[in-house]
Amino acid sequence: MNRYLVIKCGGSVFDKLTPAFYKSIQAIQAEGEWLPVIVHGGGPAITQMLDKLAIPTVFHHGLRVTTQEVLDVAEMVLSGTMNKQLVSNICASGGKAIGLSGIDGGLFTAKPMALSKLGYVGEITAVDPTVITCLCEQGFIPVISPISMDDKGQHYNINADQVAAAIAASLNGKLCFISDVPGILVEKDGELTRLKQVSDLEIEQLIKMKKISGGMIPKAKAAVDSLKQNVQEVVIVNGMMPECLIDYTKGVEVGTKIFLEEEALHA
Ligand SMILES: Nc1ncnc2c1ncn2[C@@H]1O[C@H](COP(=O)(O)OP(=O)(O)O)[C@@H](O)[C@H]1O
Numbered sequence: 001m002n003r004y005l006v007i008k009c010g011g012s013v014f015d016k017l018t019p020a021f022y023k024s025i026q027a028i029q030a031e032g033e034w035l036p037v038i039v040h041g042g043g044p045a046i047t048q049m050l051d052k053l054a055i056p057t058v059f060h061h062g063l064r065v066t067t068q069e070v071l072d073v074a075e076m077v078l079s080g081t082m083n084k085q086l087v088s089n090i091c092a093s094g095g096k097a098i099g100l101s102g103i104d105g106g107l108f109t110a111k112p113m114a115l116s117k118l119g120y121v122g123e124i125t126a127v128d129p130t131v132i133t134c135l136c137e138q139g140f141i142p143v144i145s146p147i148s149m150d151d152k153g154q155h156y157n158i159n160a161d162q163v164a165a166a167i168a169a170s171l172n173g174k175l176c177f178i179s180d181v182p183g184i185l186v187e188k189d190g191e192l193t194r195l196k197q198v199s200d201l202e203i204e205q206l207i208k209m210k211k212i213s214g215g216m217i218p219k220a221k222a223a224v225d226s227l228k229q230n231v232q233e234v235v236i237v238n239g240m241m242p243e244c245l246i247d248y249t250k251g252v253e254v255g256t257k258i259f260l261e262e263e264a265l266h267a
């Protein structure tokens with residue numbers, strides 16, 4: 001039984017996470033059943049810094065078009081401000097957190113994404129989780145920024161949901177996306193309703209029908225990809241409910257659970 005719980009903290013919810021949330025990460029580790037590993041984003045903070053520097057922000061299907069100057073800002077914000085803030089928040093709540101990016105310890109490598117108009121947006125080519133397992137075994141909580149490089153040393157900006165999926169797959173763990181919404185929402189009788197669970201095929205349809213849009217597109221796709229790479233379970237939950245993580249580890253139904261239709265048929 002593999003015990004890694006990868007928790008992806010979205011930039012959308014970062015400012016709203018309370019000390020109770022960070023304490024819950026530390027409590028999960030102390031309880032002993034799960035080894036927490038944090039992957040974080042920081043999209044809104046990158047956009048804010050780009051605005052300050054009068055550099056335009058362009059997104060294509062939920063991914064940031066990344067020129068060299070955008071890459072410099074993304075790395076500064078993600079591996080600098082965001083990563084250290086998250087590490088200090090966990091440490092202040094009693095946990096022993098340590099910050100890393102894909103570059104550190106050769107954690108994950110990247111190549112440019114096929115869509116050339118995205119610039120220095122990377123897709124992951126390999127993950128070597130050794131540094132994570134070593135840190136977790138020593139009682140640390142790794143906090144990972146989604147910046148990496150290729151074999152020539154070129155750095156890339158990678159969507160944090162994709163990084164979380166690849167890390168969870170390499171650890172054969174569970175994956176929990178913490179966002180600013182209670183899960184995947186769809187309109188039902190004029191009201192936005194949370195889907196308790198949703199299959200890969202339904203996600204494809206919802207994206208086609210534009211009922212899943214913006215940042216939820218890479219998240220939903222990363223969730224499906226991770227299941228195809230043997231991640232045990234994936235949920236999207238609301239970080240504004242600090243008890244959501246503890247509830248999840250106790251088996252309480254929270255957020256939206258993603259599943260593969262094919263596996264459900266054979267279950
Ligand atoms: N069907 C949907 N259900 C829920 N959120 C959606 C949906 N379609 C688009 N979104 C948007 O996706 C956002 C979450 O993605 P994103 O902002 O990238 O979050 P994060 O920073 O947590 O990765 C939500 O705040 C919401 O605006």
Ligand SMILES: CC(=O)N[C@@H](CCC(=O)OP(=O)(O)O)C(=O)O
Binds near residue numbers: 012044074160
């Ligand atoms: C290529 C790409 O889009 N990279 C993201 C990396 C940060 C991220 O994913 O942040 P969230 O989790 O807050 O969305 C970006 O530049 O915004």
